[in-house]
Each structure stands twice: as structure tokens, then as C-alpha cells.
Amino acid sequence: MEKTWLSLNGPSPVSQPAAWDFQRMFHPRSVAVIGVSLQRDRHPANVIFNKINLRYPVDVFPVNPRGGDLFGQKVYTGIQEIPHIIDLAIIVARAEYTLDILKACIDAGAGGATIISGGFAEVGRLDLQQQLAELGRHHGFPFIGPNCLGVYVPGCIDTFFIPPERMIRPQTGKVALVSQSGGVLVDLMTKFAEQGVGFSLGVSIGNKALIGELDLLRYLDNDPNTGVIAFYIEGFARGEGRKFVLAARRCAKPVIVLKAGKTHDGMRAVSSHTASMAGDYAVFSAVLAQHGIVEAANELELISFCEVLSCYQDAVDGRVGIISSSGGHGSLAADICGRHGLSIPAIDAQQQAEIRADLIPSVQPIASLGNPIDLTGSATDGDFLAAAQHLARSPNIDCIILLLLPYSPEITSDLGARLSRVCRRNNKPLAAYVPHVDRYQMLIEGFEFNGVPVSPSIKGAVLMIEALRRSRPC
């Protein structure tokens, strides 16, 4: 039957392929690295073999058709020779051998593969890549790639051919990041790690011959370890975008997309106003918003959005209460809120009087309690808690930005944990700005370990609130 745009619209149990099960691949107990070199220690396959062998709690077996010995471990001549069922085969052999290797993996009952090797569609060998995809589809055998870095699951597996000492990895967390580019994934992993945002999974999908964004979205929607699903996307194949946004809309978890290639619009002569104004990126961005997918404009937004959406899932209108110990910081944050269409509702005189009554006597006469609230450099932990308590209960405010400058002598490192509890109890999202220097780490972790996201910049804290507003379909 001819496929139409209409038939792509609803969930159609007949035409939709069964969801792939990546459980064995992403949480393997046994791994084969196919294509290790007997001569070159720094061969990508050897790097992968060594790091898994030394660092991960899995059984790993090197494979090379010539057999032999690698660091005292037997090199198998083929996956079928290994006396264990393999959960994940990592294929690092030359492109022309991959089809036979994939067949052998299927025959040996492996759970799935990542094909790291390049030499496919990216160099004009689309045919080879299509043969791999047909084989995988026919046998219901999932493989990631080719031409990719593969998979990183903290504490479980890492198929990247980057020596471990050169790689910075996020700790275990709730964010799954699926990237069309391996390089971007590695770079983002470094930044997520610096920001203390943990991963459930990082996948570089490369040429996505068989497994693409949509397959991983469906899997991650049901993955109990994942709370936020993020994508770095360069482009979709024909019609693939429509399926993706419809699936993302049905997904219960927040979906965030960072798009590259915004300016390349495939410009061609167009004879209508609509075709001329509705360029590829304009459509991409509008359609994402229509389906409640949060589009991140850049890496800073991506990380901020992932952090906040792994803490809070409910959307807000964006009526922000701002608390700081510095009037200047409050004003800067209010300006950024204004630019992002977030409102700063005024706090009425009666509410102000109630807040003031709960402040310590020395702060009462000097604090400004309109919105933004400036508690001044004399504020204590108790003053922050009082202000947060009142805002958290105010019906006019649906989220709070806290700008915390730990220079004030009365502030202790317990404040993060204590403020988190106030906001959690009242179910009102809080995003904090704290300068990220080592000596404030305990304060920062007091927030983060209690489910409150912390940004190293005022703008980042505002972006977190912005993400909560945008996660509602537009």
C-alpha cells in the first residue's frame, strides 16, 4: 500500500514495527570486541577492549580471524567460537567485512551490535549500509551505527574508542542523550559532567542505518532509568520528522532537541510566499513547539534544560518570584526574564508585611520585598527560608529563582538543602544561581542532591524556568 502523510499520523499497529529491545545491548554482561589488532595497541578496537576489560563489570572477549593472544587473553577467531552468549558485539572491522560479521553475530544469538566502523553512506557506500539494515531488520537484530562512537551507560558499558584517561564522563543520572554526531556527544558529556548533570545513557547513532531517533525515543520512554530524553539532531529523513514529533508528544517524559544546521535551508527557487517564508528550520522549530518538545538554542540551553527537566516535570506559566541578597542580581535576572517572556508579578503590601514580620530584626528595615526580593548582604539562612516559604505559598507565583551569593557571612552551607525542602513541600519549582567555585561545592550539592537544579550563571537559572514554560505544547 502506498504510504501517505495521513497514514503516518496516528498509531497504526499494523504498519508500526515492534519496539526494539535494547536492554541486552545497553546493559550487557558479555561483550565481544570484533576487529582487535594483534600489532597496534592504539587501534580503536584495542582501546575499547582494554577499557571494558579493566573498567567495566562485564566479560569481554577479543575477536580477530587470525586468533592469537592479547595481554594474555585468548583472541577468538569469530564470535561463534566464544563459549558464552554475547549480549553486545562491538564491530570495529573494515566496512567490507561488516556484513559477514553481522551475520555471524545474529547466528551466534547476540543481543545487538554497535558498528563503529566508517566507510558507508558518508563515503558513498549507501548500498553496503542498506544491506546491513536489511539484515538487521529481517532478523529483528538491533545495531547502532555504522560510523558512530556507540554507547555509554555509566557503570555498565562504554564503546567509545577514546582512551579512558582522555574522557570525561557524567555520573549516573536521569538524562539520556542521543546524538547524530559522536564528536558533539563527547563534548557535551564533558560539559554535562562539569555541570554535575548525570546520564542514564549516551548514544552516538552515526549513519543511523537501522536504529534512529524514533526507535530510541520509544525505548527510552519506557526505560525506568531515564527521566529526560535529549537529542542532538542534524536532520530527519523524509517523513521521519513527523513520526518523531507525534511519538514525542505521546511520550510521558520531557523531550529536548538541539538542532544543528539552522541556517542551511536547502534554498531553491520557490514560487509561493508560503514556501519562501516557511523555510526548513522555521518549520522544524514551530513543529517542535507545537508538540511540546523543548528546543534548546545552544549547548548552554541544552544542559540547563536537561538539568531542570530531570528535577521537575510539570510545566509552569512562568510567573517568577526572584529572591537574592543583591539588588543588582535581582534586576539582572528580571531583565533576562523579561526577554524570555517570563513575568515578575508584584508582591502586594499585605504579603510584604507578612514576609517582613518573619525576617530577623536587623534585616527587616533594609530588605526590599517587592519582586525581585532583595534580602541584602546581612540576610541569614532563616531570612531566605522565610522569603521562600511565602513565595512558595503565593498563588501569584508559580516558580522561584534564587540568586545566592555565598559571600554573605550569615549564610551557611546548609542553606541549599533547607531551601530545597521548602520548595519541594510546596511543590513549587526552584532554580538557583550559585557561583561555581570549589569552595561552594557543599552548598551547591545541598541543592542538587535534594532535587534543585543549580546554574553557574544567572542566565542559566532563568533558562531553566524558561524550559519549564516551554515544555507545554504551544
Add this chain to the structure above:
Amino acid sequence: MLKNRIKTVMDASRTRGWVSEPDAKGLLAEGGLTVARFTTVTDPERIQSAAADIGFPVAAKVISTRILHKSDLGGVRTGITGPEELAAVFEKFRRMDGFQAMLIEEMVSGLELIIGAKIDDQFGPVVMLGMGGTGVEIYQDISLRMAPVGSDDVASMIKCLKGGRLLSGYRGGVVVNRNELTRTLICFSEFVMAAAEMIESIDLNPVMCSAERCVVADARIITKAANDSTIS
């Protein structure tokens, strides 16, 4: 039913690359959109009776196999108040390249909006609502949504237009009938879904929106090249 009618017209129009204005409006009317009342004449003897049916003032447009952008070539005249003026316009149009007929149409007033559609490679049928007028491509004040759209989508499309307040009678201006605009966009998006495999893009420009109705005053449907009609 509508799909079959669309297919018949598209097949007949494909070699030219676009659908003639009378055919396009006929299809849109079948799809539930309100189009300006019009008639076409080829015989100068029939001009006056045709104009009398529509009622002065009228607009006149050239129908030609060769002219897609009519107004750029002087093929559109509006506010024609009497028979002599209309006859003179006909004489001028008749000398234009590829002349087939003159379209005589009622004059409609209201806020000028543009409604459009294109078949996006990644997302399929997409509809657009924008502020119309001659500055349409300068201001590019548009909202885009994947089709089909529902009433919530239309409400948010209007909200996302920078000029959206103009629809609510800004400073004594026209108040646009929201229900009619919503109905128009929903019918249009259904039309686009039905036509998706056969078209490349559609411009309804302008759509004249008033307190009573939203009227398609001009329509341009670009057909899809013959060898590219399915997705796979």
C-alpha cells in the same frame, strides 16, 4: 470524494505546474472555504451581464496559461465601478501572453491575512497563518503548524503572530470573526491533508477577514512534479 476531485484537477494542471485560479477556488469551496464570488468571461459580449451578476464594484483578473504572478504583470485590477472601465480592462487583458479568460469577482473587504501550506520534507503537510498585505515577505509575521490542526492550534497560531492584536479591532480597526477564521484554517488543513501527495505549496493571499466572514480572494496551488508523488 474531495480527494478524487482534487486529483482530477491536479492531473489536468500538472504540465503547467499550477492550478488556475478559478479551478483552485472551486476546489477550496468544495473543501468548505468561503471564496469570493466570481465568474469568468471569454466573450466580450458577455462582460456586462456577468458583471451585473456579481454587482459593481468588481475586481478583474487575467486568466492565462502563462501568467502565475498576475499582479506583477498588471493582470489584476480592483475597484472597477462601471461597464466601460471593465470593457477596457478586458481589452488590455486579451492582449496578454496566454490569455484564456477574464475573471470578474466581487470586491471583499476586511483585514488582509495570508493562509498557506507547504509539504515539508521532514514533517509533511504544514499550514501557515500570517499577516498579509504587500509587506508580507518583509515582516514575515507568520505562524506555522504541522497539519492537520485543531481549534487549539489555531488559537495558538493567532497568539503567536506579532500582529495578532490587529485581529481584535486594534484602534477601531476590523474585528475578525475568530470562529470563522478557526473554521477556515481547520477546513484548509483538511484540504491540505487530502491534497498532500499532489501539491507542493498553496498560497491563499489575501484572505479578507471581517466580523462576518473570511473570504479567499486569491488562491495559488503549485502542483507537485509528476515523478515525485509518494513518500517511502
